[in-house]
Amino acid sequence: MMPQRGKGLWLVVVLLLPFYAYLHMGSWTQRAELRQAPTTSFLVPSQFSRVLACGYKGLLADFQFLRVLTFYGDRSANQQPLSTQDWDYFRDSIDVLTDLDPYFYDPYVLTEGLLTWDAGRFEDANTLLAKGARYRRNDWRLPYFIGFNNFFFLKDYAAGAEHIMAASRLPDSPSYLPTLAARLAYYGGKSQTAVLFLKQMLAENSDERLAKRLQLRLSALERAALIEAALQRFRHEKQRDVENVKELVTAGYVQQLPEDPYGGQWRILPNGRVFSTSKFVQGKKE
Amino acid sequence: MVQRVWALSLVTCKEGIRDRSLYGIFLFALFVLGLNVAVAGFFMRDLGKVTVDMNLAALSFAGLLLVFFIGINLMAKDIDKKTIHLVLSKPFSRGEYIWGKYFGLLLVVLFAQVIVLLFSCATVACVHAMYPGYFTSFSWPVFFIAAFFIYLQQALLCAIVVFFSSITSTSFITLIFSMASYIVGISLEEVVFYLRTQAATEEVVASATLHHTLEVVTWLVPNFAAFDFKIEAAHGLALEWSRLWTSCGYGVLYICILLVLASLIFKRREFN
Numbered sequence: 170m171m172p173q174r175g176k177g178l179w180l181v182v183v184l185l186l187p188f189y190a191y192l193h194m195g196s197w198t199q200r201a202e203l204r205q206a207p208t209t210s211f212l213v214p215s216q217f218s219r220v221l222a223c224g225y226k227g228l229l230a231d232f233q234f235l236r237v238l239t240f241y242g243d244r245s246a247n248q249q250p251l252s253t254q255d256w257d258y259f260r261d262s263i264d265v266l267t268d269l270d271p272y273f274y275d276p277y278v279l280t281e282g283l284l285t286w287d288a289g290r291f292e293d294a295n296t297l298l299a300k301g302a303r304y305r306r307n308d309w310r311l312p313y314f315i316g317f318n319n320f321f322f323l324k325d326y327a328a329g330a331e332h333i334m335a336a337s338r339l340p341d342s343p344s345y346l347p348t349l350a351a352r353l354a355y356y357g358g359k360s361q362t363a364v365l366f367l368k369q370m371l372a373e374n375s376d377e378r379l380a381k382r383l384q385l386r387l388s389a390l391e392r393a394a395l396i397e398a399a400l401q402r403f404r405h406e407k408q409r410d411v412e413n414v415k416e417l418v419t420a421g422y423v424q425q426l427p428e429d430p431y432g433g434q435w436r437i438l439p440n441g442r443v444f445s446t447s448k449f450v451q452g453k454k455e
Numbered sequence: 456m457v458q459r460v461w462a463l464s465l466v467t468c469k470e471g472i473r474d475r476s477l478y479g480i481f482l483f484a485l486f487v488l489g490l491n492v493a494v495a496g497f498f499m500r501d502l503g504k505v506t507v508d509m510n511l512a513a514l515s516f517a518g519l520l521l522v523f524f525i526g527i528n529l530m531a532k533d534i535d536k537k538t539i540h541l542v543l544s545k546p547f548s549r550g551e552y553i554w555g556k557y558f559g560l561l562l563v564v565l566f567a568q569v570i571v572l573l574f575s576c577a578t579v580a581c582v583h584a585m586y587p588g589y590f591t592s593f594s595w596p597v598f599f600i601a602a603f604f605i606y607l608q609q610a611l612l613c614a615i616v617v618f619f620s621s622i623t624s625t626s627f628i629t630l631i632f633s634m635a636s637y638i639v640g641i642s643l644e645e646v647v648f649y650l651r652t653q654a655a656t657e658e659v660v661a662s663a664t665l666h667h668t669l670e671v672v673t674w675l676v677p678n679f680a681a682f683d684f685k686i687e688a689a690h691g692l693a694l695e696w697s698r699l700w701t702s703c704g705y706g707v708l709y710i711c712i713l714l715v716l717a718s719l720i721f722k723r724r725e726f727n
Contacts, residue, residue: 216649224515224641224679227508227689235497272690275499 212261215268222269230270237262237276241283256288263297271304281314291322309342316350326357348386352449355390364390385430389449392427396435396443399423404441411437459547460555467559471529472566480520484571487513488578495582502589504689506582510575511601511685517571518564518609519637523630526560526616531626539726550718553617557714560613568606575602594691600699601688607706608682612637614710614717615677621717621724636676643673644680677709 213221222229237259244251251259263276263284277298284294295315302311313336320329330353337346351367367387371380396414399422403411407420414435417423426435433447471477491509495502533539542552579598583590615636619629647669649655681702687694 216645216655220642220645220649223638224683225512225685227504227685228512231498231505231508238497270504270686270689272686272692273501273504275501278499 212258212265215265218265218269226269227273230266230273230276233262233266233269234273234276234279237266237279251288256284256290259288260284260290260293260297264300267297267300271300274301274305274308277301277311277314281318285318285322289322291318294318307340309336309339309346312336312339313342313346316353320353326353328357330354330357344382348382351386351390355393355449364394386449389430389445389447392429393435393443393445395427396423400437400441400443410441413437414443456551459551460558463542463547463552463555464558464562467529467556468562468566470532471525471559471563474525474528476525477521477567480517480525480567481570483520484513484517485574487516488574491578492582492585495586500589502582502586503591503593503691506579506590507593507598507601507689508685510579511598511605511688514568514571514575514602515605515608515685518568518605519612521564521567522560522609522612522616523634525563526613527620527626527629527633529560529563530556530616530620531629534620534624534726535626537726543726549722549724553621553714553718553721557613557617560617561610564609564613565606568602568609572602592691594688597684597688597691597694600694601684604682604684604702607703608679611677611679611682611706611710614713618713618717618720621721637679639672640676640679641683643669643676644678647673677706681705 218229218233219226240255240262241251241259244255263280267273267276280294280297284290284297295318298311298315298318302308302315305311312332316329316332316334316336318329319325319332323329330350333346333350333353336342337350347367351364364387367383367390371383371387396417399417400411403417403420403422411417411420414426414437418425429435429445429447431445431447431449433445433449436444436446438444487509491506491513494509495506498505533542543549547555579593583593612633616629616633619632619636620626623629623632650666650669684694686692
C-alpha cells in the first residue's frame with residue numbers, strides 16, 4: 170500500500186511542476202516589466218521610520234540609501250529624466266535617511282552631486298547639507314559644499330565666503346580655502362570681512378608657505394579696500410564717478426596708487442567696485 | 456549559596472549550548488556577515504559605517520533570536536515538563552533557582568555573542584583590508600563598547616524573560632510578553648521625544664492622559680535605546696564616560712529589581 174501512495178504523491182508533484190514553472194516565469198516577467206518603470210513609492214516619514222527601525226536606525230538608513238541609489242540608477246540606465254515628483258521623492262528620501270543617521274556622509278555627497286547639478290534644487294541641497302554640517306562638526310566638506318553652491322549656483326558670494334571661511338577653520342581642510350574664501354568675500358562686497366578673516370587666519374597659521382599666500386592675498390585686498398574707500402569719498406564729495414582710477418591721484422584722494430601684489434592693474438568695475446586685472450591670482454594679468 | 460547558584464547556572468548553560476537552534480542562529484549571523492562583505496562595495500565612501508552597522512545588527516539580532524527562542528525554552532522547559540519538582544526537591548531555594556537560571560541564560564548568551572563577535576571582528580578586518588581608505592573614522596574601542604552594550608541589552612532581556620516565566624505557566628505567553636516589552640522599550644524613546652516636539656503638538660492631538668500613560672510606561676519598561684551605541688560605533692564618535700556609566704548602572708539596577716521581584720513571585724507560586 171505504502172509504495173503505491175508514495176507513487177501517487179510523486180505524480181501529484183510532477184503534475185504541479187509545469188503549472189509552477191508557468192506561474193514562476195509569468196511572475197518574473199511581470200516583475201521585470203514593473204521594474205522597468207520605477208515609480209516613486211510612498212516614503213515613511215522620519216518620525217515613524219525612527220520608531221519602526223526598532224533600534225536598527227543605521228541599518229535602515231543604509232537600506233534606504235541603497236533604494237535611492239537604485240532608483241536613480243534605474244532611471245539613468247533607462248535614460249528616463251526625473252520628473253519634479255521624482256526629485257521630491259529623492260530629496261525626501263535623503264531627508265528621512267539622514268534623520269535616521271545624520272552622520273552618514275554618502276547621502277550628502279549624493280545630494281551635492283545630483284540635487285544641485287541635475288535637479289537645480291540648490292536651496293533644498295543646502296538645507297540637507299546644513300543638517301549634515303550640524304552633526305559632522307569637524308567635517309570641512311559640508312560647509313564647503315554649501316559655500317560652493319552659494320557662490321557657483323546662487324551667485325551669493327558673501328554667503329559663499331561665509332561658509333567657505335567656516336570650512337577653512339575645520340581640521341584637515343585644504344590650504345587653498347582661506348584665500349578662496351577671502352576672494353569670494355571681496356567679490357561679495359565684504360572687503361573688511363575678507364581682510365579680518367585673513368588676519369585671523371594668519372594669526373592662527375603656523376605653516377610658512379600658507380602664510381606667504383595669505384599675506385599676499387591680505388595685502389592685495391587691503392590695497393583694493395584703500396582705493397575703494399578713496400573712491401567712496403570722491404563720490405560723496407564730487408557727486409559723480411571717477412573716469413578712471415588714476416583720477417583719484419590727480420584729485421588728491423590718494424598720494425599714489427598702491428601696487429597690486431599679484432602684478433595687475435587696478436580697474437573700476439561697472440558696479441563701482443575696485444578690482445585688478447590680475448583677478449588676485451598669481452601670474453594672471455588679464 | 457553562590458556555589459548552588461553557580462552549579463545551576465552551569466547546568467542551564469550546558470543545556471542551552473546543546474540546543475541545535477544555536478547552530479541556526481550562528482548560520483544566520485554568518486550569512487549577514489558574508490552579505491556585508493558582498494554589499495559593502497555598493498556604497499560610495501562610508502564603507503566603514505555600513506560594515507559596522509551590519510556587524511552590530513547581526514550581533515544584536517542573533518542575540519535577540521537566542522533570548523527569545525532558546526532562552527525562553529530553557530526557562531519554561533522545567534515548568535512545562537514538570538522537571539521543576541525534581542529541581543526544587545534538591546537543596547535549592549526558589550530564589551536561588553531564579554538567579555541560577557538567569558546566570559545560566561547569561562552564560563549561554565555570552566558564549567554565543569563571543570563567537571558571533573569573533574566572526575564579526577574577522578569580517579570588519581576583512582572589509583577594512585579590502586577597502587583600507589574608507590575606514591578613516593572607525594575605532595575598535597567604540598566598536599567593542601557598542602558590542603558590550605548589546606550584551607547588556609540581551610542581559611536585560613533575559614531578566615525580562617525570567618520575570619515573565621516566574622509569572623506565567625506557558626512559554627508562548629512569556630514569548631509574547633517579552634517581545635512586547637522589547638518592542639515597547641526600543642521604540643519608547645522615539646515616541647516620547649517626538650510627542651515633546653513642537654511639530655507633534657501641532658500635528659497630533661495628544662491628550663494629557665496619553666502623556667501620563669507614557670510617563671508611567673517609561674518607569675515600567677526599560678528604555679532599550681539607552682544601550683544603543685551602534686550609530687556612535689559606526690562613525691567612531693567619542694563617547695562620554697558619564698553616558699556609559701549611567702546606561703550601565705541603569706541596566707544593572709533594572710535587572711536586579713526585576714530578578715528580586717521574580718524571586719518574590721516565584722516563592723509564592725504553586726506548581727501542579
